[in-house]
Amino acid sequence: MSPRPGSRRAVTVADIARAAKVSKATAARALGDYGQVSDAVRSRVLAAAEELNYRPNALARSMNTGRSNTIGVVVGDIENPFFAHAMRGISDVANREGYDVILTNSDEDVEAEQAAVDVLLDKQVDALIVAPASSARVGHLAAVGAAGRPLVLLDRRADGRPYDSVTVDNRAAAARATAELLAEGHRRIAFISTHDHPAGVYTPGDTITMSSVADRVAGVMEALTDAGIPSPEQNIRLDARRRGVEAVARDLLEGDDPVTAVIASDSLIAMTVFQTIRTLGLSIPGDVSLISFDNPEWTGITTPPLTVVEQPIYELGAAAARLALQRIHGERVDDAAVVFDADLLRRASVGPAPRAGAPVAALSETEGRNTP
Structure with missing residues (x-):
């Protein structure tokens, strides 16, 4: 009886040897390019491997050489364009x-991060690059050094730990x-992040457990x-992941003392804020100015087009890999x-603060249809 398609066993080193x-x-x-082997014998073995379509066992090779030629990466959110762009920098440098x-x-x-680190160490990666979910809860990262593997932190630091970081x-x-x-006259300025903070409203002195957000x-x-703004913390929101960015944005824009400008901590937040401003019938920048981190x-x-804080994200990933x-x-x-430094890329989403008591600008039919 002939084997089913795809059921053929993998070619082994023993098959190559025969x-x-x-x-x-x-x-x-x-095959592993180590030890003493004559050129003639090596050529014969490699020719047999090619003829049999041999695929080397990476784990076995790493046990022989001490190297797997792999780098493990743990990021916070693969849907976030920031991490996608950083990954391109990491992979380009590593592949070269x-x-x-x-x-x-x-x-x-943090628990998912710890599990990911354990899996990557089991895979015998040669180094890890991690964007830690918390800058305070990093005890599990000590396992990387204990395993004799280098660790580089991406985008964030670890409190009190001398880990390499970019x-x-x-x-x-x-x-x-x-x-x-502020230069445009705004005084009620909001900052929105999806960092998991125990209290949504920030109070000075609170510990923010992600260094980039802090x-x-x-x-x-x-x-x-x-600038002399009283109670500057009153419009800082760190609970958008739990409550939803739209709900947080609505509270800030529809309250008794609505904000006139928003700084979004990443582009996914900015997209939802942009859409919420439109849904509420407000104009950008006539009623609300908007700045986003990332481009x-x-x-x-x-x-x-949005004014953005343009981070050198590709270079960040490339530097971590190097x-x-x-x-x-x-x-x-x-x-x-x-x-690295970041640049402020000025576009058209920032304008003068609306005058107190000025009527909300009406959207034109065309403007109201535009979405990110």
Whole structure:
């Protein structure tokens, strides 16, 4: 009885050894490119492997060489364009150096992140790049060092831990975005994040357990405080993941003292805020100005196009991969905490603050149809 399609067993090193008429140990050395094997024997073994369509067992090879030529990556949300773009930087650098990348998703959950780290260590990856869901709950990352594997943190730091990291100066970027709005006369400025904070409304002194969000809040607070804005924390919202971005945006825009400007902590938040502003019959920037962190393509083709904090996301991922490879190869590392600057890309979604008591601008039929 002939085997069913797809049921053919995998070719083994023993099969290659028989075909090349050498011992299994010799075939393994030739295939793994280690130990003493003559050129003639290596050529014969490789020819047999090609003829039999041999696929090497990566785990077995890593046990022999101590290397799997893979880098494991754990990101918070693979649907977020930020991480997609960073992954491109990581994979481009890794692939050029002959390394594969294994991507996992934590959904910004510490327990899921810990499970992903365990799986990647079981896969014998040579290094890990992790965007930690919490900068405070990072005890599980010690397992990476215990396994003798380099660890690089992406986009976020770990509180009190000297792990290698590649981040952006989020505090300065958020302060610059806030200053842009202040210069246009805005005083009621909101910041919206989906970070899982115990209380939705931020109170000065609260611990924010994700360093990138903490830095952005600090930048917003700094700029508002310097401008003499009373209670600058009153429009900072950190519960949009739990409550929903639309609900949070509606509260800010429909309250007794509605905000006139919003800074969205990422482009997914900005998209929902944009749509909510339209749904409420408000205009951008006539009634509400909007700034988004990150610059995916859609932000440049909306009406109006959005002003954005443009982070060097590809370079962030590429730098993380280069740092991981330096550690793998035992090379000297001059800067274990790489920090990039972000640029404010001015477009048309920021305008003068509406005058107090001014009527809400009516949308034209054409303008009302535009969506991100």
